[in-house]
Amino acid sequence: xxxxxxxxxxxAARLDEAQSTGIPIEDSTDFERLSLDEAYRMQHCLIxxxxxxxxxxxxxxxxxxxxxxxxxxxxxxxxxxxxxxxMLIEDGGSVSLDGFIHPRIEPEIAFRLxxxxxxxxDDAALLNDIDGVAPALEIIDSRYAGFAFTLSSVxxxxxxxxxxxxxxxxxFNRDGDLENRAVRLVVGDTVRAVGxxxxxxxxxxxxxxxxxxxxxxxxxxxxxxxxxxxxxATAATPxxxxxxxxxxxxxxxxxxxxxxxxxx
Amino acid sequence: MTRDNVTPDSAIxxxxxRLKTAExxxxxxxxxxxxxxxxxxxxxxxxxxxxxxxxxxxGSRVIGRKIGLTSQSVxxxxxxxxxxxxxxxxxxxxxxxxHVPFDRFLKPRVEGEIAFVLGADLPSERTTLVDVLRATxxxxxxxxxxxxxxxxxxxxxxxxxxxxxxxxxxALGTTPYPILGVDLTEVGMVLEHNGQPxxxxxxxxxxxxxxxxxxxxxxxxxxxxxxxxxGETILSGALGPMVSxxxxxxxxxxxxxxxxxxxxxxxxxxxx
Numbered sequence: 077x078x079x080x081x082x083x084x085x086x087x088a089a090r091l092d093e094a095q096s097t098g099i100p101i102e103d104s105t106d107f108e109r110l111s112l113d114e115a116y117r118m119q120h121c122l123i124x125x126x127x128x129x130x131x132x133x134x135x136x137x138x139x140x141x142x143x144x145x146x147x148x149x150x151x152x153x154x155x156x157x158x159x160x161x162x163m164l165i166e167d168g169g170s171v172s173l174d175g176f177i178h179p180r181i182e183p184e185i186a187f188r189l190x191x192x193x194x195x196x197x198d199d200a201a202l203l204n205d206i207d208g209v210a211p212a213l214e215i216i217d218s219r220y221a222g223f224a225f226t227l228s229s230v231x232x233x234x235x236x237x238x239x240x241x242x243x244x245x246x247x248f249n250r251d252g253d254l255e256n257r258a259v260r261l262v263v264g265d266t267v268r269a270v271g272x273x274x275x276x277x278x279x280x281x282x283x284x285x286x287x288x289x290x291x292x293x294x295x296x297x298x299x300x301x302x303x304x305x306x307x308x309a310t311a312a313t314p315x316x317x318x319x320x321x322x323x324x325x326x327x328x329x330x331x332x333x334x335x336x337x338x339x340x
Numbered sequence: 341m342t343r344d345n346v347t348p349d350s351a352i353x354x355x356x357x358r359l360k361t362a363e364x365x366x367x368x369x370x371x372x373x374x375x376x377x378x379x380x381x382x383x384x385x386x387x388x389x390x391x392x393x394x395x396x397x398x399g400s401r402v403i404g405r406k407i408g409l410t411s412q413s414v415x416x417x418x419x420x421x422x423x424x425x426x427x428x429x430x431x432x433x434x435x436x437x438x439h440v441p442f443d444r445f446l447k448p449r450v451e452g453e454i455a456f457v458l459g460a461d462l463p464s465e466r467t468t469l470v471d472v473l474r475a476t477x478x479x480x481x482x483x484x485x486x487x488x489x490x491x492x493x494x495x496x497x498x499x500x501x502x503x504x505x506x507x508x509x510x511a512l513g514t515t516p517y518p519i520l521g522v523d524l525t526e527v528g529m530v531l532e533h534n535g536q537p538x539x540x541x542x543x544x545x546x547x548x549x550x551x552x553x554x555x556x557x558x559x560x561x562x563x564x565x566x567x568x569x570x571g572e573t574i575l576s577g578a579l580g581p582m583v584s585x586x587x588x589x590x591x592x593x594x595x596x597x598x599x600x601x602x603x604x605x606x607x608x609x610x611x612x
Contacts, residue, residue, distance in 0.1 A: 256530050325527075
């Protein structure tokens with residue numbers, strides 16, 4: 077037992093190191109062998125390491141939020157990762173390509189929690205705790221070479237979470253219709269992806285019951301002020317130098333500047 | 341119109357014959373690019389025109405046009421930087437909620453679009469966006485059923501143009517919407533199969549705006565010696581990826597702010 081704990085901490089350290097050095101893990105076999113429970117425990121271990129450095133949790137992000145992706149990965153639920161304070165890029169702010177391994181960017185919908193969530197509440201409870209919604213950009217960056225992962229290895233790797241930006245918050249109207257809003261992603265001055273919020277389980281609000289159940293099962297807490305990235309509205313596209321913007325019809329936009337790798 | 345590459349009339353006739361036989365027998369044929377080459381778009385449109393005349397002679401009526409290859413990704417895939425167009429006939433149209441026999445197609449695929457219904461002619465080779473907006477009487481949500489008479493959808497640009505831009509059939513919603521004050525680029529699109537989203541997108545994916553696609557069509561049709569007329573229905577191009585129809589089943593299209601349309605494919609389960 078102590079051996080396996082030691083082994084787990086060593087694996088988490090490898091992920092932490094890959095993230096901080098920008099050097100990917102070539103052989104991810106050890107991570108693919110984990111059970112789903114072990115993978116989530118490793119993710120929590122990774123996040124504790126970050127918190128100890130003053131980089132505390134600020135929310136969660138969801139992955140596999142389309143039936144097609146679930147089918148492809150052989151699962152029937154979403155996966156959850158943790159957002160930490162250092163991942164947040166200010167709306168209109170900038171981020172450097174330095175330090176990423178092979179970053180990709182995708183347009184998302186973000187929810188904000190207005191209250192601490194009672195994880196034992198019924199499925200609808202989480203919807204009542206949402207007090208804001210906003211357009212968002214997420215940068216994902218697998219710590220594994222070639223962006224190659226399995227369900228367990230990606231969960232251990234904090235679901236490839238890397239950075240995010242959130243646009244101005246709008247009041248969330250429970251009956252508000254988030255289900256089919258046009259979404260466009262501009263990267264480096266070109267429209268790179270076009271989609272609809274319907275790509276997120278038909279309606280982004282539908283991820284919330286999945287999140288509540290996953291939080292209960294896999295040891296996440298959901299607190300007032302937390303950001304929830306609900307999932308990608310289009311396929312991810314490589315992050316390149318220049319301008320990146322997510323625009324959601326009727327909801328607004330968020331934009332960042334991406335700076336090139338410093339040569340020095 | 342002069343043609344850069346001169347494809348012999350006999351090749352055009354052979355290509356038309358091959359496609360016509362495939363349509364009649366429901367047995368897909370080999371591509372026609374062996375006859376037309378890969379670059380002579382005028383020859384491919386000549387084949388299309390020959391097939392159109394033959395359908396009209398058999399009693400079909402032209403009710404509009406469809407625009408194809410309107411997304412950057414599809415154009416890149418075909419190695420072209422232009423859309424293409426085909427003809428819509430009265431025997432291709434379905435209404436909201438209607439049943440569509442699966443076996444009328446060879447390998448059908450569906451996509452979500454905005455249909456423009458014209459209230460005025462657009463005769464000019466120099467038709468502008470403003471001309472299109474003024475001529476548009478209303479728009480409708482449309483599910484286009486594309487199909488290819490060519491084996492395994494093994495198509496290059498001349499194959500699809502000759503084959504009526506891979507047109508099959510289409511279904512229209514029943515509530516007309518005016519476009520005044522509507523940002524067509526920001527219309528969200530979701531196409532569901534048996535209740536699950538299978539294709540999502542938005543207006544901007546269609547040549548930056550479906551209205552710009554219609555302006556392109558008006559110019560292109562005029563340049564090829566014909567023109568768009570009042571009363572015609574224009575399928576302006578896909579707002580998201582097209583998806584294969586594996587067999588009988590229900591498809592529903594929702595366009596944000598512009599309504600919905602659904603169809604059910606009926607018939608035997610597909611064997612392939």
